[in-house]
Amino acid sequence: xxxxxxxxxxxxxxxxxxxxxxxxxxxxxxxxxxxxxxxxxxxxxxxxxxxxxxxxxxxxxxxxxxxxxxxxxxxxxxxxxxxxxxxxxxxxxxxxxxxxxxxxxxxxxxxxxxxxxxxxxxxxxxxxxxxxxxxxxxxxxxxxxxxxxxxxxxxxxxxxxxxxxxxxxxxxxxxxxxxxxxxxxxxxxxxxxxxxxxxxxxxxxxxxxxxxxxxxxxxxxxxxxxxxxxxxxxxxxxxxxxxxxxxxxxxxxxxxxxxxxxxxxxxxxxxxxxxxxxxxxxxxxxxxxxxxxxxxxxxxxxxxxxxxxxxxxxxxxxxxxxxxxxxxxxxxxxxxxxxxxxxxxxxxxxxxxxxxxxxxxxxxxxxxxxxxxxxxxxxxxxxxxxxxxxxxxxxxxxxxxxxxxxxxxx
Numbered sequence: 545x546x547x548x549x550x551x552x553x554x555x556x557x558x559x560x561x562x563x564x565x566x567x568x569x570x571x572x573x574x575x576x577x578x579x580x581x582x583x584x585x586x587x588x589x590x591x592x593x594x595x596x597x598x599x600x601x602x603x604x605x606x607x608x609x610x611x612x613x614x615x616x617x618x619x620x621x622x623x624x625x626x627x628x629x630x631x632x633x634x635x636x637x638x639x640x641x642x643x644x645x646x647x648x649x650x651x652x653x654x655x656x657x658x659x660x661x662x663x664x665x666x667x668x669x670x671x672x673x674x675x676x677x678x679x680x681x682x683x684x685x686x687x688x689x690x691x692x693x694x695x696x697x698x699x700x701x702x703x704x705x706x707x708x709x710x711x712x713x714x715x716x717x718x719x720x721x722x723x724x725x726x727x728x729x730x731x732x733x734x735x736x737x738x739x740x741x742x743x744x745x746x747x748x749x750x751x752x753x754x755x756x757x758x759x760x761x762x763x764x765x766x767x768x769x770x771x772x773x774x775x776x777x778x779x780x781x782x783x784x785x786x787x788x789x790x791x792x793x794x795x796x797x798x799x800x801x802x803x804x805x806x807x808x809x810x811x812x813x814x815x816x817x818x819x820x821x822x823x824x825x826x827x828x829x830x831x832x833x834x835x836x837x838x839x840x841x842x843x844x845x846x847x848x849x850x851x852x853x854x855x856x857x858x859x860x861x862x863x864x865x866x867x868x869x870x871x872x873x874x875x876x877x878x879x880x881x882x883x884x885x886x887x888x889x890x891x892x893x894x895x896x897x898x899x900x901x902x903x904x905x906x907x908x909x910x911x912x913x914x915x916x917x918x919x920x921x922x923x924x925x926x927x928x929x930x931x932x933x934x935x936x937x938x939x940x941x942x943x944x945x946x947x948x949x950x951x952x953x954x
Contacts, residue, residue: 563649575642582632592628592936600886602701617936619937620936624936629856629858629938640766641763642759653740671718671721672714678712685704690856787857798922798926801851806928821929826950827873845868847864848861854940865912865916866933869885870906882903883952885950886900887901887948898943900954905934912933927945
């Protein structure tokens with residue numbers, strides 16, 4: 545059965561002359577660098593949520609030591625999260641052709657018989673299954689998240705988190721096993737024979753280098769049609785595959801990208817009117833209630849900050865104006881050393897209707913409860929009557945339609 549060329553378990557079934565150690569090794573080394581960068585930027589993105597601050601920000605169950613993070617997320621530079629997520633998402637999409645070509649190049653090994661020749665071989669096959677399955681899971685869920693298409697069961701956040709650890713553990717084990725062979729294959733112009741080289745090669749239609757150029761061209765095309773969603777100016781118009789690519793979604797001061805409209809969030813206009821809406825602020829000295837007019841009568845400050853989201857898109861710097869978070873903290877007894885703050889939205893349900901911010905984020909002079917953007921009142925879709933805007937914070941922590949703020953150690 546193993547030698548029947550009609551069956552995929554036979555080496556003669558796979559006839560492409562492109563497969564071989566050199567071709568596979570080139571793709572593997574590209575993925576070694578790219579996936580390492582993806583994993584590091586993913587950990588950095590995880591840290592940006594300040595997961596140790598409050599269960600509100602990170603509800604991943606039973607994360608244990610996998611949920612470590614080493615530092616409170618900084619507010620300088622203000623474009624830090626924008627850069628990190630732009631690299632993470634754009635690189636992940638750009639690597640898709642490389643990943644698919646790599647899987648194609650080693651597919652004969654998935655059908656090889658016997659399934660396990662020894663205990664060591666069985667462990668290698670298991671790690672390979674985890675590697676392939678983990679890679680497909682992470683890339684598929686990542687692309688679906690970027691496209692705002694949540695067809696998978698459960699929350700993207702914990703699914704991607706656990707999938708990343710499983711995939712990267714298998715990836716590291718595989719890299720350690722295969723690195724010496726990959727380097728040796730690249731150093732020799734003449735390939736070593738192995739199980740990837742077909743004994744019955746078909747007539748070649750393209751060289752191996754031509755195939756690599758084809759894969760590289762696919763990656764370049766995906767880069768060009770994705771990267772612009774995290775850029776300013778005309779480059780955004782090239783992001784044809786990105787939900788937030790193309791031109792600005794509207795005109796006027798509020799005409800810039802959003803993920804969630806007021807209608808989608810279930811915000812009732814009656815709740816946000818001047819007579820109905822009050823901001824409830826709680827702290828050391830008690831609770832106060834402020835109308836929008838009262839907030840507008842406080843000392844107002846301005847900040848030029850982007851909105852940057854985990855899906856890899858961002859806005860250009862918008863000109864926000866409102867009350868500094870640290871000034872609100874001072875109103876309830878924190879004059880010199882503002883603490884953490886727990887922020888709640890008018891949004892009745894859904895992920896991140898609540899968010900927690902660290903003391904360093906509250907203390908930053910650019911962190912605002914914004915009332916205006918680009919010289920005009922916030923529109924309903926941008927968070928009217930008031931929203932949070934914090935430098936370098938993930939977009940979901942910049943809570944819209946703020947109803948309550950509770951200052952204190954969380």
